[in-house]
Amino acid sequence: MLQFLHAADLHLCSPLAVFSQKEAAARRERQFLAFEALLRQAAKAGARLILLAGDVFDTPTPDPDGVARFLGILKDQPLPVVIAPGNHDYWREGGVWQSYTMPDHVYVFDSPKLSCIDFPTLGAAVYGYAFVGESMAAPILGHAEHLLPNRISLLLAHADMLSPISAYAPISPGQLENSGFDYAALGHVHKPMSPKKYGKTTAAYSGFFAGRGFDEVGAGQALMVQIEGDRVTIDALKSEADRFEICELDCTGDRNGEEIRRRVRQHLAEQSYPRTTALRLVLTGNVGLACHPDPAALSALGEELALLELCDETVPIFDGDYLEKDPTLRGAFYRALLPKLTDGDEETRSLAAEALRLGFAALSGREV
Secondary structure, eight states: OEEEEEEOOOOBTOOOTTSOHHHHHHHHHHHHHHHHHHHHHHHHTTOOOEEEOSOSBSSSSOOHHHHHHHHHHHHTSOSOEEEOOOSSSOOOTTSHHHHSOOOTTEEEOOSSSOEEEEETTTTEEEEEOOOOSSOBOOOOOOOGGGSOTTSEEEEEEEOBSSOTTOSBOBOOHHHHHHHOOSEEEEESOOSOOOOEEETTEEEEEOOOSSOOSTTSBSOOEEEEEEEETTEEEEEEEEOOSOOEEEEEEEOTTOOSHHHHHHHHHHHHHHHOOOTTOEEEEEEESEEOTTOOOOHHHHHGGGTTSSEEEEEEOOEEOOOHHHHHHOOSHHHHHHHHHHHHHHTSOHHHHHHHHHHHHHHHHHHTTOOO
16 A cells, blocks of 8 residues: 655746735745644645656746755654656756755656656555757556556646647556556646546646636645555545635626625625735626726725735616617617527627626716
8 A cells, every 4th residue: 555645737936927026035935834734734634755746847947046945944854755856847958957956855757758656665656757958749657567566556747638739748548558557646737636547547736726817716736646556546645835816706786886895895895805816806786877997096995915816797788678778879789799698608798798798887987
């Protein structure tokens, strides 16, 4: 039986340019603290090995202080660590993996050709490769008969299983099925996905560890994996890193900007978001024609947050009875769309509603 931690896409030392320099630096430090907490949690849960599937750093030449911080964290914990450089932190002359001396228990793949690191005392062998540039052709994974005998065979790979024509080491289901690995610890796809079985091989993406933008919302994670015989058990370990969040706020019935401001202020007070949260608040609903939310001004209400971004998707609309009789262009526009708003299929109704929102915003002189 073997338990190990599978993490990927930490993107340490990211610039986080959406924040002020001071806030970005604070978030980077809290990400290091979250990584330390993750390793402690994994060790407490019984992990005997740490696998990092690429893009540990956001660049192949990260800030030296950040590198020293990372290596210090690894040095202070006893578990062996294996790293497969990805397309962001690829192996290169003068890069992070070539320029710094790794602790004795840290192993880094340094070639695009598949190689093996054997751990006889763990009864495990880790196979992997390194990106040596910003892109990589499909790797050759080999076949089951090439694996070391009497070992739990693990593939550590920064790879793309979503597109066969990807520029980022595309791997096919057939390759994994033929490979004979017990588990494929994958990185590159930031959205966590349910593990899948390809022949004998269970493959999983661990997902992002710390959000860097509104395309990575909620808590990041890593995976705690246990292999016992043919049984593979995977549990998610949530990251303590700072979060990006997106929330919709229904402003239906608001008649002016002041009512919108009160609604936003009330929402923030009721939700009590952590101060480190970067929040995108999407304003929705049918509002008065004279209601012009000012996203820039409303963002000032988020002074207790790391970032508050407002997105106006309200529809400046009167009630339907009024619009059906409205002699202006606004009424004609509404009446032209009405059949699609009420009689079409769900997709048609959705498109018509978006057209109505954008059209009314334009007719009201609002930015679309």
